[in-house]
Amino acid sequence: MTPTYRERLAVPLRWWVQGTMLVASLWLAVVVAVPGVAAWVVAGLSVALMAALLLAYGNAVISVADGELRAGRARIGLEHVGAVEPLTPEAARLAAGRDADARAFLLLRPYRKRAVRVHLTDPADPTPYWLLSTRRPDALAAALTAAAASPRGAGGPGPTTAQGEQHAG
Known part of the structure; x- marks a missing residue:
């Protein structure tokens, strides 16, 4: 049966923007301390973790x-x-x-x-x-x-x- 009401409690865009800025800050802090490849790996893992957390938290329906x-x-x-x-x-x-x-x-x-x-x-x-x-x-x-x-x-x-x-x- 088609739902009479359905709403997903997705996180707002500002959370994605703030998370992206946090990852960029982390990358900037790491890139000056370790070789470039390691900084990009840390940043990539951080983006993946941030996306997984925000998607999971905003997945409630x-x-x-x-x-x-x-x-x-x-x-x-x-x-x-x-x-x-x-x-x-x-x-x-x-x-x-x-x-x-x-x-x-x-x-x-x-x-x-x-x-x-x-x-x-x-x-x-x-x-x-x-x-x-x-x-x-x-x-x-x-x-x-x-x-x-x-x-x-x-x-x-x-x-x-x-x-x-x-x-x-």
């Missing part, structure tokens, strides 16, 4: 499809989705900090200032809500609300699985 909400590797059936709140940047900051519940599932990215809080209704799940960074909180909230209200979302199968997938950062 949030989607609503097939009767499930997926956030990174975690997923939950839409029948367990309760109230959905799009949060302003200030409300998201407070929800991730001062007002946070330690039992909540978090998929946060520091370069995404807005978020959505998805309350859960599964009595067997100790997780009270999911807090998800997003570019488009209103669109995600609307997609979740519509999908959860549909007959497939309200009664479809879907185990709650958020083990070990807490990302705060």
